[in-house]
Amino acid sequence: MAEFVVKIAxxxxxxxxxxxxxxxxxxVRDRFSAQGYHVYWVKSQGVMTGGLRRRxxxxxxxxxxYNQQFLTLIRAGMPILQALELLIKRQKDxxxxxxxxxxxxxxxxxxxxxxxxxxxxxIAKIYTTTLMAGEKSGNxxxxxxxxxxxxxxxxxxxxxLFVSLIYPTLLVSVVxxxxxxxxxxxxxxxxxxxxSLDAKLPAITVFMLAVGQNSQxxxxxxxxxxxxxxxxxxxxxxxxxxxxRIDRAILSLPLLxxxxxxxxxxxxxxxxxxxxxxxxxxxxxxxxxGSSMSSRRILKGVMRAGIRVREGQGLAGSLEEQEVFPELAxxxxxxxxxxxxxxxxxxxxxxxYEEDVQTALGAAMALIEPMILxxxxxxxxxxxxxxxxxxxxxxxx
Numbered sequence: 001m002a003e004f005v006v007k008i009a010x011x012x013x014x015x016x017x018x019x020x021x022x023x024x025x026x027x028v029r030d031r032f033s034a035q036g037y038h039v040y041w042v043k044s045q046g047v048m049t050g051g052l053r054r055r056x057x058x059x060x061x062x063x064x065x066y067n068q069q070f071l072t073l074i075r076a077g078m079p080i081l082q083a084l085e086l087l088i089k090r091q092k093d094x095x096x097x098x099x100x101x102x103x104x105x106x107x108x109x110x111x112x113x114x115x116x117x118x119x120x121x122x123i124a125k126i127y128t129t130t131l132m133a134g135e136k137s138g139n140x141x142x143x144x145x146x147x148x149x150x151x152x153x154x155x156x157x158x159x160x161l162f163v164s165l166i167y168p169t170l171l172v173s174v175v176x177x178x179x180x181x182x183x184x185x186x187x188x189x190x191x192x193x194x195x196s197l198d199a200k201l202p203a204i205t206v207f208m209l210a211v212g213q214n215s216q217x218x219x220x221x222x223x224x225x226x227x228x229x230x231x232x233x234x235x236x237x238x239x240x241x242x243x244x245r246i247d248r249a250i251l252s253l254p255l256l257x258x259x260x261x262x263x264x265x266x267x268x269x270x271x272x273x274x275x276x277x278x279x280x281x282x283x284x285x286x287x288x289x290g291s292s293m294s295s296r297r298i299l300k301g302v303m304r305a306g307i308r309v310r311e312g313q314g315l316a317g318s319l320e321e322q323e324v325f326p327e328l329a330x331x332x333x334x335x336x337x338x339x340x341x342x343x344x345x346x347x348x349x350x351x352x353y354e355e356d357v358q359t360a361l362g363a364a365m366a367l368i369e370p371m372i373l374x375x376x377x378x379x380x381x382x383x384x385x386x387x388x389x390x391x392x393x394x395x396x397x
Contacts, residue, residue, distance in 0.1 A: 143278035187212025266353035273346035
């Protein structure tokens with residue numbers, strides 16, 4: 001049983017919003033419509049297990065291993081229910097085991113496998129759409145194979161990006177710790193020393209001591225303020241306006257914005273190609289791939305392009321109108337459409353931009369890392385010089 005947030009209005013126009021339990025969004029919507037309510041929307045909140053709502057995201061590597069095992073059993077001719085029973089017994093991940101148990105119960109009740117997974121609330125739409133395409137075409141093993149290959153490539157790409165970002169992240173963290181230590185501990189110690197000497201200090205030293213003493217005095221308040229600000233920003237990013245502003249700011253960055261755009265284009269192209277090769281029609285595949293994008297600009301552009309495609313316009317022309325995708329990607333998609341090999345060309349687009357992102361990210365890291373070191377050296381050196389300058393002056397006298 002899953003939980004859904006329902007927004008409805010009665011005959012008098014009184015709007016209500018509350019949580020209801022049901023088997024699917026369609027089932028909950030039909031239930032309230034039959035009672036005479038106007039249903040604005042129904043949104044899934046996830047599966048209820050033992051009265052606790054599951055909010056934690058499913059581990060992608062664990063889910064990938066499950067699908068590999070499930071595919072092997074299906075290819076061996078084992079029925080879906082029997083395969084689920086076997087995998088539930090062998091599943092060590094508690095969260096995934098609970099999901100599979102719920103899916104098994106739903107399939108026993110007559111639901112399609114794709115609908116059973118969709119009702120869980122935390123399964124990616126591309127997976128449930130892939131299952132639906134396999135159920136309709138009767139070729140489940142082939143569509144699952146494509147999905148697994150897609151997930152392997154996506155995970156491999158993310159790992160490469162993660163590895164590329166480890167060193168600069170550690171570097172920035174070390175700089176922040178060093179700066180905090182200097183201003184909250186070292187500088188106040190020098191202030192005590194200079195006060196005991198009662199010597200005339202250079203202006204730069206006076207300024208640095210004032211900064212250090214204020215840092216030590218107000219550090220707890222600054223820390224609390226940063227935590228509150230971070231929490232407010234985290235909540236704001238989940239709003240429509242906040243997500244748009246943050247996405248626009250990231251994409252406007254000189255180098256990193258271009259890298260993010262190319263990464264999103266590569267992910268979208270790979271996802272759309274996987275869905276099309278699984279037998280899904282273009283418009284539903286476009287909507288599913290677009291809804292999985294983390295960039296609001298890409299998401300809205302793809303959704304608007306989907307409307308144009310539904311009206312009969314070509315995919316390349318529809319994407320070009322949105323002024324979101326790079327020209328090269330649009331041209332390659334246009335060639336794929338004209339030759340009848342759209343899925344193959346989308347895979348080529350994904351491969352091209354994945355390689356381009358890795359190259360650009362490597363160049364960016366090669367530029368950013370020495371810049372961080374230089375800024376750190378100048379900053380720390382300036383602080384130390386301002387602190388030791390009076391000692392050198394006293395030594396001369």
